[in-house]
Amino acid sequence: MTCIKEKRNFSTLMRDTNSPFLPASDKNEVPVEVGFILQQHFSMTAFTAAVDTLVTANLVRTTPLFHYQTYAAETSPVVSDLGIEIAAQGTLSAFENKPLPDLLIICGGYRCSTQHHPELTRILKQADSQNLLIGGLWNGAIALAHAGLLNQQSCALHPDNHAYMREQFPHVSVSEQVIVSEGNRLTSAGPVSAMEMMLQLISQLRGAQVTRAIREILSCDQISEDSNIRISQPGDDPCLPQNLRDILELMAANIEEPISVDELTTCIGISRRQIERLFQNHLDTSPGRYYLELRITHARRLLLQSNESITNIAIASGFVSTSHFSNCYKDYFGLSPSLAREQHRN
Incomplete structure (x- = not known):
């Protein structure tokens, strides 16, 4: 899985989660x-x-x-x-x-x-x-x-x-x-x-x-009609097809060791093309991009909320190297992981 430079903007689902940590807009709102x-x-x-x-x-x-x-x-x-x-x-x-x-x-x-x-x-x-x-x-x-x-x-x-x-x-x-x-x-x-x-x-x-x-x-703790109280997850959206919800849950459960799209096809029982179409039609993104953004978001939380080393955070978030993680983080958030942590603490 690669980090593509031109994709600095999060897709819709992950942009909302990460919006407080993204570079400031040029628009100066009163x-x-x-x-x-x-x-x-x-x-x-x-x-x-x-x-x-x-x-x-x-x-x-x-x-x-x-x-x-x-x-x-x-x-x-x-x-x-x-x-x-x-x-x-x-x-x-x-x-x-x-x-x-x-x-x-x-x-x-x-x-x-x-x-x-x-x-x-x-x-x-x-x-x-x-x-x-x-x-x-x-x-x-x-x-x-x-x-x-x-x-x-x-x-x-x-x-x-x-x-x-x-x-x-x-x-x-x-x-x-x-x-x-x-x-x-x-x-x-x-x-x-x-x-x-x-x-x-x-x-x-x-x-x-x-x-x-x-x-x-x-709205993370909204109570469903059957009074089932649990923290909401991306895969909980009832408007999404069940196959897509199952894929999102699998991705969320496999952050440290990401699973490939081929493995997803085996687990869910649908083709690669069907998986790609589900993501494009319902989330306006690709499976690879969503998975990368999910792992970057996981890493951002660990980075700003814990004292773990950047190396350990990269490993825990499924990145093959610290440099790969740092480059991806900077592509999305506009600054390196070490600088992001320093600014957050200050």
Whole structure:
């Protein structure tokens, strides 16, 4: 198996896994500013799900894609639904002397007040006049409704608040969906949907590739329909043909001593041409290139997470020599294994 110089870019499946460690893009993106407005008794799980998605977005790129700050709707610290106090970085009065962020998210919760908050309404109307993105978590949509920002629109919020919303705001359409995105409005009904709402937003703002990389990190422990809980693997994708899934599992189980395509044909019972067609049609790559990228990824993890020598890492990753491994690593990551380790530690 050879390392081809011109193939510096990972194929789709492995690019998402390795994206935080790839050379920085020449494109200098300005981070999106996000402000979370915390109401008393806000849902901690919904808030952290949303924030974790943004933080992970920054981790899968070498330059930050998002900045976020927290603001207390009343006074700081703000007490969450778990009784944990959060020291917000500011209050609503902070917006008197600074521009509004690109995205404002109202963080609600099961015990959050549904009463009108004049100062919050003023800020939301100001954000609306500037055509900024505005979101609501749990029952955060109620604050948007008080500001008149959901008239003739749909919204998602916790089922416990559906009756109140329909009674108090007849011009707002309460959706049975857990996420609603209409124009510059984004609303979700709970913690799980908060993460999904942010993923959809990130996809719109930063592209599907970033979102796939985030999902790979945050969705490793998704529970299947039969409640079988295990770490997800590339071969777990039910959309892939079973033969291809079997091949991916075989490759993953044979990193240190890679098996040849001829050996794969014997194990799986299909021809070399069929194997090549499976990889090209479903993964847009060749079996050899995928296997090399799988081993390079394995080596990158050992390199940055252990104190093993580069020679031992090369052997453990199925490379015939340290020089071969170093050349391949530099082709994909833009720097030698020793320099990559040094930069990571610093």
